[in-house]
Amino acid sequence: MSRPFDLTLYLVTDPRLVAERGLLATVEAAVKGGVTLVQLRDPDAHGRALVEQARALKALLAPLGIPLIVNDRVDVAVAADADGVHLGQDDMSPADARALLGPERILGLSVGNPAEFAGSSSGIDIGAVDYLGVGPVKATGTKKDAGAAIGAAGVAAVRALTRRPIVGIGGIDGALAGEVIRAGADGVAVVSAICAAPDPEHAARALLSAVTAAR
Ligand SMILES: Cc1ncc(COP(=O)(O)OP(=O)(O)O)c(N)n1
Numbered sequence: 001m002s003r004p005f006d007l008t009l010y011l012v013t014d015p016r017l018v019a020e021r022g023l024l025a026t027v028e029a030a031v032k033g034g035v036t037l038v039q040l041r042d043p044d045a046h047g048r049a050l051v052e053q054a055r056a057l058k059a060l061l062a063p064l065g066i067p068l069i070v071n072d073r074v075d076v077a078v079a080a081d082a083d084g085v086h087l088g089q090d091d092m093s094p095a096d097a098r099a100l101l102g103p104e105r106i107l108g109l110s111v112g113n114p115a116e117f118a119g120s121s122s123g124i125d126i127g128a129v130d131y132l133g134v135g136p137v138k139a140t141g142t143k144k145d146a147g148a149a150i151g152a153a154g155v156a157a158v159r160a161l162t163r164r165p166i167v168g169i170g171g172i173d174g175a176l177a178g179e180v181i182r183a184g185a186d187g188v189a190v191v192s193a194i195c196a197a198p199d200p201e202h203a204a205r206a207l208l209s210a211v212t213a214a215r
C-alpha cells in the first residue's frame, strides 16, 4: 500500500518559470501558502542534476510532511529517496515502475481523455497506479506537446469512469480550479499559476481557497 498523499493543491515545478527566485525558494513559499504535494519536473535536466535537485527538495519537504514526486524518472526517485513518480502514457509502464519502486512509493499516471483512460485500464497497468493526472483542462503554454484541452467536462467524463483519485492539470488558475473540483477532481495541479506568480505563497493560498470553496 502506498504512503498517504493529498492531491488538493499539487505544485509541478518548472525551472524556467521560477527564474532568479530559484526552485527551493519558490517551493518553500508555495508550501507556506498551502501546497499539499510537489512534483520535480525539469524535462531538460540530466540525471545527475535531477538527483541533486530532488535531494534538496526532499530535505526541504520531508520535515513538513509534504511528499515529493519526480516526473518521469524512476531511477532519480529511487536515488534521491523521493516519495513517488509521475508517468505519462509514453513513459515506462506503471507495472514496470511499480516493480522498481516497491509498494510504498506513490505512482501517478497521465490520462488525456476518457479514451486514454479506457486504454490504460484495459491493461494490467492501472492497478499499479495511485492517482491520475487528467488534462490538459485548458490550453497551456507550459507543456508544448500537451494534447487537446478537455475542459472541466472532460474531467467529469474521466471521473465517471473511475474511483481512483484524480487531479486536473493544464491552464488552471483560481477561476478554473473551482470548476475542476466541481467536476469531481480531488485536487488541482499547477505550474505557471504558482511558479510564475510574483508571490508564490499568495498564489498558492488563493488557489487553495478556490479549491476549498468548491468542495
Ligand atoms: C500531475 C501531472 N499530470 C500530468 C503530467 C504530464 O505528464 P506527461 O504526460 O508524462 O508529460 P511530461 O510532464 O512528462 O512532459 C504531469 N507531469 N503531472
Ligand SMILES: Cc1nc(C(=O)O)sc1CCOP(=O)(O)O
Residues within 6 Å of the ligand: 012, 110, 133, 134, 135, 136, 137, 139, 140, 141, 142, 143, 146, 147, 169, 170, 171, 172, 189, 190, 191, 192, 193
Ligand atoms: C505538466 C503538464 N501536464 C499536462 C497534461 O495535460 O498532462 S499540462 C502540463 C503543464 C501545466 O502547466 P500550467 O499549469 O502552467 O498550465
Ligand SMILES: [Mg+2]
Residues within 6 Å of the ligand: 071, 072, 086, 087, 088, 091
Ligand atoms: Mg512524462
